[in-house]
Amino acid sequence: MSKKILVVSGHTDLKNNSFANKIILDRLNEIMPEAEYLYLDSEYHDFKFDVEKEQNRLRAADVIVMQFPFFWYGVPSIMHKWQEDVFVHGFSHGSKGKALVGKKLLISFTSGAPEEMYQKGGIQGYPVEDFLIPLKQFAAACGMEWSGFIYSGGLSYASRHDDEKLKQMKAKALEHAERVLEKIRSL
């Protein structure tokens, strides 16, 4: 793959409190070792970003993948803070902020609620894609190309004690990683 891929993990505690995202990221590392991986929780547990370093990482990428668990219908706190601090006026937007123009943004995320709950009139009220509007406009405001999203539901932390459910969740997370790779290849 000649495109430069940057995968940013927004899980707040990947090592100690993740099942699905950890499997997805470990698998992506195996099948896409040439990509660069940024684990926000391990590099910036204090939420204090090296802004210049992270802006340079973004500059070098052709495809930016945001990998995260859905936390209260959006990105987790650490990923939001990364957006707030790194994507600043004059870098990502504004009349002189053109650093990200033309880069592709791919969203890859998991949710605890199963897919079928995300529909109009369903328990989660709206189709899952409706919750991505802020990210879509984030891409647009930064001149990035929206490359869509890869999503898997039903990966609940409440099922972590159930061996059968864990098996199913593992298979689903592995399949999710394959879909991410397939999507990246198509970009």
Ligand SMILES: Cc1cc2nc3c(=O)[nH]c(=O)nc-3n(C[C@H](O)[C@H](O)[C@H](O)COP(=O)(O)O)c2cc1C
């Ligand atoms: C603080 C918090 C907020 C969450 N908010 C949502 C939510 O809004 N919608 C949903 O479907 N699942 C929600 N979940 C469930 C997570 O999305 C789910 O556990 C996660 O995607 C599984 O990935 P992991 O095993 O890598 O942690 C939430 C979980 C936590 C801990």
